Amino acid sequence: MTLTLNHVSKAYGRSTVRAVRDLDLQINDGEFVALPGSSGCGKTSTLRMVAGFEAVTEGTITLAGCRIDGLSPARRNVGMAFEGYALYPPLTIEDNIGFGLGRGSGADPKQRVRDLAELLEIGPILKRKPAGLSGGQQQRASLARALARHADLHLLDEPMGQLEPQLRAVLRGRVKALTKAHGLTSVLVKHDQTEANAMADRIAVMEGGVLQQYGTAAELRDRPANLFVATFLGEPPMNTMPGTVEGEGVRLQGEGNLRAALPGLAVPAAGTEIVLGVRPHAVMLGRGDWQGTVISNHWLGDEAHVALDVGGRTVVAVTHQRVASRTGSVVPLGFAPGNTHLFDAETGHALMHGAHPA
Ligand SMILES: Nc1ncnc2c1ncn2[C@@H]1O[C@H](COP(=O)(O)OP(=O)(O)OP(=O)(O)O)[C@@H](O)[C@H]1O
Ligand SMILES: [Mg+2]
Known part of the structure; x- marks a missing residue:
């Protein structure tokens, strides 16, 4: 009932x-x-x-x-x-x-x-x-x-x-x-x-x-x-990186002057302080605009959990291919814009979901 x-x-x-x-x-x-x-x-x-x-x-x-x-x-x-x-x-x-x-x-x-x-x-x-x-x-x-x-x-x-x-x-x-x-x-x-x-x-x-x-x-x-739900559900949890909206993408805080281009998506107004969210399953290893140093690489039988240092941030990737990358090796990485989320840095409320526009 x-x-x-x-x-x-x-x-x-x-x-x-x-x-x-x-x-x-x-x-x-x-x-x-x-x-x-x-x-x-x-x-x-x-x-x-x-x-x-x-x-x-x-x-x-x-x-x-x-x-x-x-x-x-x-x-x-x-x-x-x-x-x-x-x-x-x-x-x-x-x-x-x-x-x-x-x-x-x-x-x-x-x-x-x-x-x-x-x-x-x-x-x-x-x-x-x-x-x-x-x-x-x-x-x-x-x-x-x-x-x-x-x-x-x-x-x-x-x-x-x-x-x-x-x-x-x-x-x-x-x-x-x-x-x-x-x-x-x-x-x-x-x-x-x-x-x-x-x-x-x-x-x-x-x-x-x-x-x-x-x-x-x-x-x-x-x-x-919001950020709570985004990081509470999902294993390993969503990667979250603070930054600022700039043009058709975001510039991340911290080292490396990292940018993520989000062409064609409904990004908030330039200057908005945001947190970029990318699920580990959406991170691609071996191609992309970023470079990361492998911190750890665990093969769990059907998928690998790879943690990388990307300009001082830790980014976790899950891949179904065995990655040969050893600890300490440097690999390119990236993600499709459609697999990103943006949250308001202050309130945590969701501002944009890549492939699932409002
Ligand atoms: N009988 C009670 N008297 C006073 N405070 C209580 C009582 N029962 C629960 N609380 C308080 O209410 C809040 C919510 O407790 P509740 O038991 O509903 O949580 P829960 O989500 O079931 O947690 P858990 O996952 O640990 O079981 C907690 O801060 C708890 O300390
Ligand atoms: Mg309980």
């Missing part, structure tokens, strides 16, 4: 500091949204307000057209997998997952529990109780419980944080497929942005309690709204 947050803020206790500030967010029926962001940016606070474990300080929350911000958690039809939202110790895993299943949960609730357990690879522990299970097993049981009821909304806060990366990669594909098959509206909090990208229809990036940008992975990659 559609979830709408309207101007939602959160201040804890008597603090005047807002953990979440003026958050507007709509998650459409059946949509899977990821909420990545650095530690302390307000992700869990947001989820806890939607679940009803924390009161909103300002703003409103509606689910399926009804105001829910005044309701107790039990009266919101929300499935939750949270740290600290424990399984019931006296019940078996099977009964924990199936708790509250009944009306409206299909012909055979027990079969639904078994299917979920199989999907999350916890079939063998269904008859056990939570005590004595590993952290990863408890997490998966909790995730299964959150998904079992096919609630109006599913809130998942780092639901697989304790699993090893291989298993996590398999399970996230299955969980995504399950939510799509049943049209389950879901919000996933993730530190790991790769995982967020892989699972989500849309991504809401938060920082300092403030929503920075909300869009598809492709929108956030091609048209980051």
Whole structure:
């Protein structure tokens, strides 16, 4: 069901500091949204307000057209997998997952529990109780419980944080497929942005309690709204170089009198102080107007990460060809103007996206 947050803020206790500030967010029926962001940016606070474990300080929350911000958690039809939202110790895993299943949960609730357990690879522990299970097993049981009821909304806060990366990669594909098959509206909090990208229809990036940008992975990659989003998403992060607009391009600060020509692009007025952004995958090695000295060169099996010193700046390039360049060798480098971004040096707001003009 559609979830709408309207101007939602959160201040804890008597603090005047807002953990979440003026958050507007709509998650459409059946949509899977990821909420990545650095530690302390307000992700869990947001989820806890939607679940009803924390009161909103300002703003409103509606689910399926009804105001829910005044309701107790039990009266919101929300499935939750949270740290600290424990399984019931006296019940078996099977009964924990199936708790509250009944009306409206299909012909055979027990079969639904078994299917979920199989999907999350916890079939063998269904008859056990939570005590004595590993952290990863408890997490998966909790995730299964959150998904079992096919609630109006599913809130998942780092639901697989304790699993090893291989298993996590398999399970996230299955969980995504399950939510799509049943049209389950879901919000996933993730530190790991790769995982967020892989699972989500849309991504809401938060920082300092403030929503920075909300869009598809492709929108956030091609048209980051500001320097924070540009450098937060993407591995290795975008290269950023301060400079000034000059004619049809930019002149960079620092040594080497470096210029980047941006012909045909909507560059801001001459004299504007900017930060030039170029993703490592867009840096070409072996040709171009710049020269760099190789600082390090790591072959990662299918791509090389090469760090170069370019007139005192470090520029990272990712290439799928093995580069023979050794540390200390000097190589030409460049990038297509279409693969650049310009940000306002003072505010960080995006001013121009090369191949994706506004
Ligand atoms: N119960 C609380 N009382 C007081 N301050 C709190 C409380 N819970 C969270 N905060 C503060 O609110 C801010 C946001 O915390 P929150 O837990 O929402 O962050 P988060 O994005 O989930 O971080 P993490 O990735 O580390 O889980 C932090 O500054 C945190 O210290
Ligand atoms: Mg958290």
